[in-house]
Amino acid sequence: xxxxxxxxxxxxxxxxxxxxxxxxxxxxxxxxxxxxxxxxxxxxxxxxxxxxxxxxxxxxxxxxxxxxxxxxxxxxxxxxxxxxxxxxxxxxxxxxxxxxxxxxxxxxxxxxxxxxxxxxxxxxxxxxxxxxxxxxxxxxxxxxxxxxxxxxxxxxxxxxxxxxxxxxxxxxxxxxxxxxxxxxxxxxxxxxxxxxxxxxxxxxxxxxxxxxxxxxxxxxxxxxxxxxxxxxxxxxxxxxxxxxxxxxxxxxxxxxxxxxxxxxxxxxxxxxxxxxxxxxxxxxxxxxxxxxxxxxxxxxxxxxxxxxxxxxxxxxxxxxxxxxxxxxxxxxxxxxxxxxxxxxxxxxxxxxxxxxxxxxxxxxxxxxxxxxxxxxxxxxxxxxxxxxxxxxxxxxxxxxxxxxxxxxxxxxxxxxxxxxxxxxxxxxxxxxxxxxxxxxxxxxxxx
Amino acid sequence: xxxxxxxxxxxxxxxxxxxxxxxxxxxxxxxxxxxxxxxxxxxxxxxxxxxxxxxxxxxxxxxxxxxxxxxxxxxxxxxxxxxxxxxxxxxxxxxxxxxxxxxxxxxxxxxxxxxxxxxxxxxxxxxxxxxxxxxxxxxxxxxxxxxxxxxxxxxxxxxxxxxxxxxxxxxxxxxxxxxxxxxxxxxxxxxxxxxxxxxxxxxxxxxxxxxxxxxxxxxxxxxxxxxxxxxxxxxxxxxxxxxxxxxxxxxxxxxxxxxxxxxxxxxxxxxxxxxxxxxxxxxxxxxxxxxxxxxxxxxxxxxxxxxxxxxxxxxxxxxxxxxxxxxxxxxxxxxxxxxxxxxxxxxxxxxxxxxxxxxxxxxxxxxxxxxxxxxxxxxxxxxxxxxxxxxxxxxxxxxxxxxxxxxxxxxxxxxxxxxxxxxxxxxxxxxxxxxxxxxxxxxxxxx
Numbered sequence: 021x022x023x024x025x026x027x028x029x030x031x032x033x034x035x036x037x038x039x040x041x042x043x044x045x046x047x048x049x050x051x052x053x054x055x056x057x058x059x060x061x062x063x064x065x066x067x068x069x070x071x072x073x074x075x076x077x078x079x080x081x082x083x084x085x086x087x088x089x090x091x092x093x094x095x096x097x098x099x100x101x102x103x104x105x106x107x108x109x110x111x112x113x114x115x116x117x118x119x120x121x122x123x124x125x126x127x128x129x130x131x132x133x134x135x136x137x138x139x140x141x142x143x144x145x146x147x148x149x150x151x152x153x154x155x156x157x158x159x160x161x162x163x164x165x166x167x168x169x170x171x172x173x174x175x176x177x178x179x180x181x182x183x184x185x186x187x188x189x190x191x192x193x194x195x196x197x198x199x200x201x202x203x204x205x206x207x208x209x210x211x212x213x214x215x216x217x218x219x220x221x222x223x224x225x226x227x228x229x230x231x232x233x234x235x236x237x238x239x240x241x242x243x244x245x246x247x248x249x250x251x252x253x254x255x256x257x258x259x260x261x262x263x264x265x266x267x268x269x270x271x272x273x274x275x276x277x278x279x280x281x282x283x284x285x286x287x288x289x290x291x292x293x294x295x296x297x298x299x300x301x302x303x304x305x306x307x308x309x310x311x312x313x314x315x316x317x318x319x320x321x322x323x324x325x326x327x328x329x330x331x332x333x334x335x336x337x338x339x340x341x342x343x344x345x346x347x348x349x350x351x352x353x354x355x356x357x358x359x360x361x362x363x364x365x366x367x368x369x370x371x372x373x374x375x376x377x378x379x380x381x382x383x384x385x386x387x388x389x390x391x392x393x394x395x396x397x398x399x400x401x402x403x404x405x406x407x408x409x410x411x412x413x414x415x416x417x418x419x420x421x422x423x424x425x426x427x428x429x430x431x432x433x434x435x436x437x438x439x440x441x442x443x444x445x446x447x448x449x450x451x452x453x454x455x456x457x458x459x460x461x462x463x464x465x466x467x
Numbered sequence: 468x469x470x471x472x473x474x475x476x477x478x479x480x481x482x483x484x485x486x487x488x489x490x491x492x493x494x495x496x497x498x499x500x501x502x503x504x505x506x507x508x509x510x511x512x513x514x515x516x517x518x519x520x521x522x523x524x525x526x527x528x529x530x531x532x533x534x535x536x537x538x539x540x541x542x543x544x545x546x547x548x549x550x551x552x553x554x555x556x557x558x559x560x561x562x563x564x565x566x567x568x569x570x571x572x573x574x575x576x577x578x579x580x581x582x583x584x585x586x587x588x589x590x591x592x593x594x595x596x597x598x599x600x601x602x603x604x605x606x607x608x609x610x611x612x613x614x615x616x617x618x619x620x621x622x623x624x625x626x627x628x629x630x631x632x633x634x635x636x637x638x639x640x641x642x643x644x645x646x647x648x649x650x651x652x653x654x655x656x657x658x659x660x661x662x663x664x665x666x667x668x669x670x671x672x673x674x675x676x677x678x679x680x681x682x683x684x685x686x687x688x689x690x691x692x693x694x695x696x697x698x699x700x701x702x703x704x705x706x707x708x709x710x711x712x713x714x715x716x717x718x719x720x721x722x723x724x725x726x727x728x729x730x731x732x733x734x735x736x737x738x739x740x741x742x743x744x745x746x747x748x749x750x751x752x753x754x755x756x757x758x759x760x761x762x763x764x765x766x767x768x769x770x771x772x773x774x775x776x777x778x779x780x781x782x783x784x785x786x787x788x789x790x791x792x793x794x795x796x797x798x799x800x801x802x803x804x805x806x807x808x809x810x811x812x813x814x815x816x817x818x819x820x821x822x823x824x825x826x827x828x829x830x831x832x833x834x835x836x837x838x839x840x841x842x843x844x845x846x847x848x849x850x851x852x853x854x855x856x857x858x859x860x861x862x863x864x865x866x867x868x869x870x871x872x873x874x875x876x877x878x879x880x881x882x883x884x885x886x887x888x889x890x891x892x893x894x895x896x897x898x899x900x901x902x903x904x905x906x907x908x909x910x911x912x913x914x
Binding site for chain 2: 052054055056057081082083084085087088089091092095122123124125126127128129130131132133134135136137177178180181277280281282303304305306307308309310313328330331333334337340341
């Protein structure tokens with residue numbers, strides 16, 4: 021298999037159910053997710069190219085149901101096996117159309133939930149493979165692609181009332197002005213981040229203070245606190261955090277969908293004296309009218325959402341309804357790079373800054389590529405734009421994110437930074453990896 | 468196991484992947500679904516009560532991915548096994564809260580797509596079991612339940628800005644006035660239906676004419692045609708249908724999400740001369756603002772949607788935005804009877820008639836119960852209200868729907884009419900049922 025194949029094909033779509041026991045430390049605890057076990061429904065695309073390049077991708081989940089997500093990825097296998105690697109990497113949009121357009125699978129969404137995340141996962145794996153074959157990090161592949169080709173990667177169905185292909189072309193052509201200077205700046209200074217590490221609900225006030233001060237010392241200019249479980253607690257924690265970081269640091273707050281509309285307005289206004297920068301996920305991610313109402317009710321506090329927004333169609337409406345100040349893409353929730361291109365274009369069209377959701381398992385690794393592309397070739401600025409950063413689980417990736425002075429260092433390794441360390445897969449495969457097998461044996465012994 | 472158990476528990480949650488080869492006849496073909504294989508991800512709840520009663524439920528799908536849906540139902544098994552049957556049937560809302568509130572599974576939605584349909588499926592199976600244990604059809608159990616108990620079955624999170632528990636209680640208390648008279652009327656005359664049987668895109672004009680005339684002869688006062696693939700074809704087919712049925716019969720049209728906003732308005736207006744009663748699913752089911760724009764653009768043609776609307780939160784906004792004239796619930800898309808109670812209450816609150824989606828496999832069997840409850844104890848009328856009827860696959864159910872003069876005859880068998888004939892399960896289990904095994908052997912022989 022090591023000979024160079026003249027017309028390589030996809031020969032295998034291997035999937036893995038990988039779970040990390042994060043619930044034991046209350047890392048990641050918030051008002052809606054008290055005990056997540058950060059997990060990945062992971063896919064590897066293999067070829068007969070003989071170049072040892074693979075496409076890696078994953079859906080992030082928080083534990084139970086990761087097996088359902090793996091089953092959904094498996095259901096896409098027939099669309100991938102036997103496809104020409106060269107054609108696939110030259111035009112992931114063709115696969116996007118095939119997957120979104122599979123009329124039988126479409127019934128299970130359409131374009132939402134488990135099936136849609138599976139589609140995004142295999143598309144992201146294709147983009148990883150495409151970038152590896154080009155020998156470039158994905159952000160650079162995207163930033164140097166032609167506007168015409170980028171437009172060909174976007175599905176305009178259901179968004180053409182807000183963004184036509186012609187609009188997109190204009191935005192991308194205009195976005196290229198000054199690209200070389202920005203690329204130089206990016207390579208020197210990186211892309212600004214903010215950190216959620218101090219703010220998990222399960223942490224003590226002492227740990228909050230220590231981690232908040234550490235964040236400022238590390239160069240971050242924004243931190244985030246989880247809120248929404250108990251108002252008195254939130255007032256105390258926000259006062260504590262503000263005292264710890266001073267007035268010059270932005271403090272975002274995040275309710276993880278905890279509230280109805282009225283509650284959101286009341287609660288956020290009760291925290292206003294601590295000058296929260298944005299309120300994130302005040303209510304259901306399905307709420308277009310509701311986010312607009314919350315935004316009217318909590319101004320000048322900004323409204324942010326997106327990590328659970330299911331697709332470009334809902335993002336489009338959030339923008340049309342003036343419902344959000346900050347658009348939070350997630351690299352592994354929607355239909356992969358293709359749909360995120362559509363969403364970045366919509367945000368640019370409406371002039372709303374994109375501040376990605378990250379954390380979890382590998383979400384920082386993925387999403388940095390999209391923000392860096394946005395900076396270089398679309399928005400042209402990092403003003404009021406920050407990528408979430410959480411200091412968890414990066415050690416499981418072969419090209420982990422690197423932070424310097426509160427900024428994401430632009431990754432230089434080819435690909436989408438999606439490749440997990442082989443030993444991590446061997447250890448954390450559920451339920452048969454070495455960690456889980458030992459854990460189960462320990463439980464049985466204790467019983 | 469046949470002895471009466473004093474405190475019975477759920478002892479098994481058995482699942483089946485059942486697929487019917489409907490694509491071979493083009494039954495069910497429309498602009499987005501050219502070749503559906505009508506399928507059911509089917510669940511049976513078994514108990515140790517010793518009374519031989521089981522709870523049956525299913526998600527309807529159209530083929531590929533039915534296995535993913537089964538995997539999602541399997542993921543809910545731990546929430547069901549060992550639960551008290553009496554407690555479960557006395558308060559399905561408690562299970563609803565546990566399933567919707569499972570913080571890890573929630574990440575896979577929340578409340579949408581594969582995971583949410585699985586939740587609806589097991590809840591529906593519980594309601595089937597509850598009604599069987601009461602010895603009543605579900606519509607009757609619901610219609611005679613107290614308003615207070617019905618309100619306790621509804622999750623008001625994210626809808627309280629449009630419907631409070633107090634609002635719901637008032638609607639249900641007012642809805643009871645005249646219940647006995649309406650129940651008598653329902654038992655005598657049934658509930659009005661309309662038929663989609665003439666209108667599939669794959670049918671010839673001759674077949675369309677024959678089936679349209681047959682529908683009128685059978686007593687239907689409304690038929691439905693699929694549209695959206697080709698405008699010239701649609702004009703011809705609509706003219707043909709109008710000529711066949713005359714002016715006194717309503718003709719609804721259904722685009723199955725085929726269009727963008729502008730296209731929808733243009734296309735429907737081009738068909739206006741044939742007086743279409745409603746345009747169904749003109750665009751994405753995620754479009755709140757878009758449906759409102761279509762409605763403004765096509766009046767007086769009514770706008771209908773709902774079979775793919777993911778949950779009560781989106782229905783609420785469609786109502787708040789004045790986006791629909793007709794609300795089409797589906798019995799197996801959202802979170803089961805509990806969420807459909809919320810949706811029926813929202814529709815009543817906004818004064819919008821409910822005309823359920825049905826057809827598929829067993830959807831007529833299920834949804835008739837919800838409309839009959841709506842008539843008896845909530846809306847109080849059948850004016851401008853019809854349940855979709857399609858004459859397919861009813862023979863696979865032990866209590867199939869019965870039509871008389873274009874009306875659904877009120878079912879009298881205990882339960883939710885969800886129980887499939889054992890032989891049908893044995894024949895159409897995929898891929899190992901007798902039909903599929905023989906089919907596969909035939910294909911191998913032909914090859």
